[in-house]
Amino acid sequence: IAPGENQSSCVTEFILAGFPNLNSTKAELFSVFLLVYLLTLTGNVLIVGVVGTDTRLQTPMYFFLGNLSCLEILLTSIIIPKMLSNFLLSQHTISFGACIAQFYFYFFLGASEFLLLAVMSVDRYLAICHPLRYPLLMSGAVCFRVALACWMGGLLPVLGPTVAVALLPFCGQDVVVRHFFCDSGPLLRLACTNTKRLEEIDFILAFLVIVSSLVITVASYGHIVLAVLRIPSASGRQKAFSTCTSHLMVVTLFYGSAIFLYVRPSQSGSVHTNWAVTVVTTFVTPLLNPFIYALRNEQVKEALKDMFKKVVADSLCHILLVKSFNK
Numbered sequence: 293i294a295p296g297e298n299q300s301s302c303v304t305e306f307i308l309a310g311f312p313n314l315n316s317t318k319a320e321l322f323s324v325f326l327l328v329y330l331l332t333l334t335g336n337v338l339i340v341g342v343v344g345t346d347t348r349l350q351t352p353m354y355f356f357l358g359n360l361s362c363l364e365i366l367l368t369s370i371i372i373p374k375m376l377s378n379f380l381l382s383q384h385t386i387s388f389g390a391c392i393a394q395f396y397f398y399f400f401l402g403a404s405e406f407l408l409l410a411v412m413s414v415d416r417y418l419a420i421c422h423p424l425r426y427p428l429l430m431s432g433a434v435c436f437r438v439a440l441a442c443w444m445g446g447l448l449p450v451l452g453p454t455v456a457v458a459l460l461p462f463c464g465q466d467v468v469v470r471h472f473f474c475d476s477g478p479l480l481r482l483a484c485t486n487t488k489r490l491e492e493i494d495f496i497l498a499f500l501v502i503v504s505s506l507v508i509t510v511a512s513y514g515h516i517v518l519a520v521l522r523i524p525s526a527s528g529r530q531k532a533f534s535t536c537t538s539h540l541m542v543v544t545l546f547y548g549s550a551i552f553l554y555v556r557p558s559q560s561g562s563v564h565t566n567w568a569v570t571v572v573t574t575f576v577t578p579l580l581n582p583f584i585y586a587l588r589n590e591q592v593k594e595a596l597k598d599m600f601k602k603v604v605a606d607s608l609c610h611i612l613l614v615k616s617f618n619k
Contacts, residue, residue: 303462306391306482308384310375310472311567322379328575335582338596348594352430353419356412357586359439363408364578367401370394371574373471378472386535390473392529396454398473403501404446404521407545410505411438413512416539421519440494440578449497461485471567473574476554498554513540528617542584546577 311321343349343358371394372390379382388395418426457476463484471478476494480487523529551570586592 303388303467305385305387305467306474307387307468308374308378308472308474309468309470310378310384318379322376325372325379325575326376328579329368329376332368332575332582333365333577336364336578339582339586339592340365342592342595342599348591349595352435353412353416354586354592355435356408356415360408360412360581360585361407363401364581367398367405368574368578370397370401375472386469386474386513391469391479392454392458392568394459394480395457395474395476396450398454399450399454399476400446402446403450404443405546406501406505407445408439409546410508410512411442413509413543417515417552420516444502444515449501450521453494453497454542456490460487462491471570475566475570477566495555498550502547502550502555506551509543509547513543539584542577542580545572545580549573 339361340358342355343361374386374390374394417431418429422429453476457479460480460483462482467482469475469478469482480491513536520529520536549569551575552569553566
């Protein structure tokens with residue numbers, strides 16, 4: 293196939309190779325990943341629900357946490373269900389359109405999450421270092437516009453590279469993607485033309501989104517640490533450092549794995565290493581985020597208890613009404 297000749301129409305589906313060397317551990321891995329997925333959904337749905345219904349949590353921090361949980365729900369749901377189905381099916385195929393859609397939404401949601409993490413770090417910096425001006429700086433309208441900018445900041449820049457990948461010529465009928473989803477590097481390696489220019493564009497976009505948001509996050513937490521060190525109470529410092537440490541652990545995992553995978557000029561690399569690192573961004577951080585950012589928080593715990601009490605009370609009332617009506 294000559295360079296530039298678009299033969300994408302010849303390929304109607306891809307084969308997802310999935311995890312390598314899993315002949316004897318498929319059932320065990322399916323069970324583990326299904327459990328992780330259900331826990332991730334449960335934790336993040338609870339956060340979205342409690343933030344949306346409890347007036348005590350109508351603050352900028354929890355508003356951004358709700359957005360983060362929405363991103364985590366969507367990000368895991370575009371990859372994990374298809375991966376789980378491949379554990380059960382003999383054919384691991386994905387249609388061309390579904391593959392491109394998975395590619396687009398993965399990078400759109402991932403880029404939005406990086407921007408949102410940077411915004412959340414700035415929000416904490418303003419709350420701790422500028423408490424008197426904080427209500428004015430982070431009003432409801434400002435928070436809404438900032439959150440919308442994060443979503444749009446991931447939505448638009450990824451559109452161009454996605455169209456470019458969709459127009460690449462892919463050769464042959466059995467096109468095997470050496471991954472458990474349609475990631476950038478494995479797809480580019482299947483193209484029948486030189487993809488160096490596209491890899492360079494991907495690198496620039498990844499560098500701008502990931503590294504710039506990382507710089508903002510690190511700078512914000514740096515100022516927070518300096519402010520915490522000035523707290524006279526030892527118990528106050530310990531509590532603040534405990535919160536910052538847990539936040540930084542998730543940020544380090546997320547940014548570290550993303551920089552390893554995408555902030556490099558070439559998308560080549562060990563298949564085993566790449567999918568192992570991708571597991572961190574796809575499974576580990578979405579599972580940890582609800583526990584690190586919210587479920588350890590006393591306000592969230594109290595709100596969840598009240599929500600469960602209300603749900604149980606409403607259910608009992610409904611059951612009693614149905615019984616009395618039947619009588």
